[in-house]
Amino acid sequence: MRKTTSALIFSLITSVAVAQTDLMKELEQADDSTVHYAAATFKGTRIINGHSVETVGKNNMDFIISHRFGAINSGAGNFFGLDESQIRLALEYGLTDRLMVGLGRSSYQKTIDVFVKYRLLRQSSGLRNMPVSVTLFASDAHNSSTSTPDLPFYTITQRQTYTFQALIARKFNEKLSLQLTPTVMHRNLAEKPLDANNVYALGVGGRYKLTKRTSFNAEYWYTPKTIGGTTQRDPQYTNTLSLGFDIETGGHVFQLHLTNSRGMIEKQFLGQTTGKWSNGDIFYGFNVARTFSFDKSKKRSNSNGY
Amino acid sequence: MDTKLFRLAFLLMASQLLAICASAQIYMTKTGQTSFFSExxxxxISxxxxxxxxxxxxxxxxxxxRMQHTAFRFPNKLMQEHYNENYMETAKYPAASFTGKFSEHIDYGKDGTYPVSAEGVLDIHGVKQKRVLKGQLQIDHGQCILTCEFDVRLSDHNIQVPTLVIAKIAESISIKNKFVLTPKKNS
Known part of the structure; x- marks a missing residue:
């Protein structure tokens, strides 16, 4: 009799269990079997002066206009720096979603820079866990200013400065992203007697989102005074500290900031920063990035840029 | 007496299980297609x-x-980023879903095309809406091909568009679905 009862109960349980199969629960469980990549660790390809792990998307081109005005402490006669500015104009193109190239020209020392950037690792969770994103960066800056007795150039090679970086970033949550940027820079010509040809530096940067479309950014570039007993930089040069805001609207990213560097490329903000925050040598500046899409399927939908 | 009762119970159970196996076929896909279009x-934008x-x-x-928002592919990477970051808030609401029930009785053993309507809950951007979605179910050699088109109003799901781009994004987005479902094995 007990057997019978148990059999009856069992038969009841099976039918109840099948009827209650929750289809949605089953689908939710499948979420872990996909890879979730962390998107938009930063809004732009720059944190402020230095690069971020982000690259331009495939077949997209960024036109970046960057300005650094004069020093805020230069007085009312100079309209607190707004009378003058250093400029960098650049075109930066995404060959794939992971590989991009860029070409820029800075008014400071009439410098032309080319760079290549490759997204090596992408932060992800789910099926594959990757705690950080890593992007590799290499650039060449060419000083095209006229040779002078102060800064004579005898060969083209002397005009080149190479920079290599590993950009390592983590998006901790929707708001906070941090990045470490170990850097090696080699300048063929050390412009000052105490400048070393090789400079080793570490960049620390991050962003904190204030709203969906704005964020507060900060960046500090630390260059030790000496490495293995060798002085890296002439003592007049300082480390760069920058604070700023990102504002994103559709295809534009506006970055407004205060920095003690007037250079906007690695060679300049690592090796040639003269300003000191403590002296009030602060430069107001901005980067404006406009993205254009050159995707064929995009053209079909009858629009250029987004 | 005891054995007779036991046999009866066993038969009952067996027939019940058989009935379940015959009718409770689960059809599934992991590669269904959903597209949307804003004009x-x-x-x-698509x-x-x-x-x-x-x-x-x-x-x-x-x-x-159920679909992950991050799996939507846009012609433009920046759009995809903004879709997830600014509009759908994917970190908070990673997936959109619909759970419902067909109001028609369909004979899954017979090939043919049947108009269907499903009443259920559409969950987008964390806002649940009761909807009746209409579509077509085609039975073809044990396969179910479900197609369905419907519109979603952004305001129904609390998806906010900033005034600066309001002219570029439609108030109502049209959504197309095509799911090719096959019998699920060992269910």
Whole structure:
């Protein structure tokens, strides 16, 4: 009799269990079997002066206009720096979603820079866990200013400065992203007697989102005074500290900031920063990035840029 | 007496199980296709998701659809980023889903095309809406091909568009679905 009862109960349980199969629960469980990549660790390809792990998307081109005005402490006669500015104009193109190239020209020392950037690792969770994103960066800056007795150039090679970086970033949550940027820079010509040809530096940067479309950014570039007993930089040069805001609207990213560097490329903000925050040598500046899409399927939908 | 009762119970159980096996076929796919389209005079925006997961129980007519927002592919990477970051807030609401039940009784053993309507809950951007979605179910050699088109109003799901780009994004987005479902094995 007990057997019978148990059999009856069992038969009841099976039918109840099948009827209650929750289809949605089953689908939710499948979420872990996909890879979730962390998107938009930063809004732009720059944190402020230095690069971020982000690259331009495939077949997209960024036109970046960057300005650094004069020093805020230069007085009312100079309209607190707004009378003058250093400029960098650049075109930066995404060959794939992971590989991009860029070409820029800075008014400071009439410098032309080319760079290549490759997204090596992408932060992800789910099926594959990757705690950080890593992007590799290499650039060449060419000083095209006229040779002078102060800064004579005898060969083209002397005009080149190479920079290599590993950009390592983590998006901790929707708001906070941090990045470490170990850097090696080699300048063929050390412009000052105490400048070393090789400079080793570490960049620390991050962003904190204030709203969906704005964020507060900060960046500090630390260059030790000496490495293995060798002085890296002439003592007049300082480390760069920058604070700023990102504002994103559709295809534009506006970055407004205060920095003690007037250079906007690695060679300049690592090796040639003269300003000191403590002296009030602060430069107001901005980067404006406009993205254009050159995707064929995009053209079909009858629009250029987004 | 005891054995007789036991036999009866066993038969009952067996027949019940058989009935369940015969009718409670689960159809599924992990590669369903959902696309959406936003049309304005200024700009057209479209995206497609080819990794939509769908389960359909032929016994109860219940259907569950679930898709990850990050799996939507846009022609422009920046759009995709903004879709996830600014509009759908994917970190908070990673998936959109629909759970419902067909109001028609369908003979899954017979090939043919049937108009269907499913009453259920559409969950987008964390806002649940009761909807009746209409579509077509085609039975073809044990396969179920479900197609369905419907519109979603952004305001119904609390999806906010900043005034600066309001002219570029339609108030109502049209959504197309095509799911090819096959019988689920060892269910």
């Amino acid at each position: 304005t005079p200024l700009e057209n 995206a497609v998701n080819q990794q939509v997961a769908v389960l359909l129980s032929s016994a109860s007519g219940e259907i569950a659809v």
